[in-house]
Amino acid sequence: MEFDWESIAFNSCSLVAGLFVFQNGADLFIDHSALIARRFGVSETLVALLIAGSEWEELAVVIASILQNRSSIGLGNVIGSSISNILGAFSLGLLIFPERVVIFDRSSKIYAGALFLVTSVFTLQAYTNSLDFTGGIFCLVAFGIYLFSMGSAVYEGFLTAPQEDEDEEEGGRGNPCEADVAEASERVLGISIFSSTLQVPPSDYHLLMFVVGLMTLSLSGYVLSHSATTLAIDFHLNGSLVGMTILAFATTLPEKLHSTLEGVRGHSGMLVATAAGSNIFLLTLCLGILFISQGEGDDSTELGQELLGFEVWTAWACSLVLLLIVFIGGRRWMGPLLLGCYAAFIVSEFLVFRR
Known part of the structure; x- marks a missing residue:
């Protein structure tokens, strides 16, 4: 078996470079979309649910794979990322948690239970050959129900919205105050804003950064999908295999870093919210878009058959493990x-x- 090493080297470099741009674009998109949402009066509950538990990076890869007619890459990335978020990211948080026993609150148990329910439904769909156009619609409806139910539970005080301490890391994905936002804007623009000089409205700045982040995320997602597809061909591998391993590991690096930081700070609630919320996002919205894009023909059914039983059961087992750990309490050795x-x-x- 011969390999085109020049193509392998070029696409490997493209994958690494695209990943770097990809993560920076995701940070711009998520951070500034949250700020814009708050400025327009969007509920902070909804913002918290979408930011703490979201996989916009994987959604960009899914859309890019659809546009390139390589949906198997996107499918593998979705399932691989759902596994990596628990076995890779959540485990790191447990490993370096400051206390030997991690106690999770009621909200964490609800998030973990919701993920187990969603993953169980996904497993049932996979084994009844329902991962098709109709199944895609069902996934999108489930995503809408998830947002509505979680938002309602937070408003009624039954559930606590995932959020970080306000006094930590003002530059992170927290809730920066207006003064901090304005100060950060001035530093990035490199100018002093006075009444007699050039003025850049903060809203316009955040809107510009939102557009830049969206464009960067879209273009880098295309590069990642294309380079992963080419590497799969060069190594004579199935596209879903590359998406489930290499690409899934790479695109979930931010979640691993985030979980590590939350573990160091002792934020058990954010550990669960990030893992559970991200996986629900993947198995509802991302899968829904992926299967709806295949239409109502045989292509949609064939895409669902790309998954192996081993991979489906692994994703289900991960959600079960998370549920058990949240209810019985985490231990450092579990990491x-x-x-x-x-x-x-x-x-x-x-x-x-x-394969």
């Missing part, structure tokens, strides 16, 4: 155990289930 399981999953995909 390396889950990381070992993730390594075993990657190795199994390449050596045992390679």
Whole structure:
């Protein structure tokens, strides 16, 4: 078996470079969309749910794979990311949590229960061959129900919206005050804003950064999808395999970093909200768009058959593990155990289930 090493080297470099631009574009898009939403009076509850538990990066990859007629890349990335978010990201938070026993609140248990329900429905769809156009519509409806139910629960005080401490990391994905936003805008623009000089309205600045982030996210998502597809061809691998392993690991690096930081700070609620919310986003909105884009013909059904039973059950088992850990309490030794399981999953995909 011969390999085109020049193509492999070029696309590997494109993948790394695209990933760097991809993550910066995602930060711009998410941070400034949250600020714009608050300026226009959008509920902070909705903002918190969409920011703490969202996978806009994976959605960009899904859309890019659809546009390139490589939907198997997007499907593999969605399922692989849902596994990586728990076995890779959540486990890191447990590993470096400051306390030996991690206690989770009622909100965390609700998030974990909601994820287990969504993953169980996904597993049922996979084994009844319902991952098609109709199944895609069902996923989108489920996403809408998830947003409405979680938002209503927060408003009624039954559920706590995921949020970080206000006095930590003002530049992160928290809730910066208007003075901090204005000061940050001046630093980025490199100018002093006085009444007698050039004035840049903060709203216009955030809107500009939102557009730049969206464009960067879209273009880099296209580069990632294209380079991953080419690497799959060069190594004679199935597109869904590359999306489930290499691409999923790369695109979930921000979640791993975020979970590590939350683990150091001792924020158990954010650990669960990030993992559960991200996976619900993936298995409802991302999968819904992916299968609806295939139409009502045989293409949609064939795409669903790209998944192996091993991968479906692994995703379901991850949601079950998260649910059990949240209810019985986390232990530090669980972190390396889950990381070992993730390594075993990657190795199994390449050596045992390679297709």
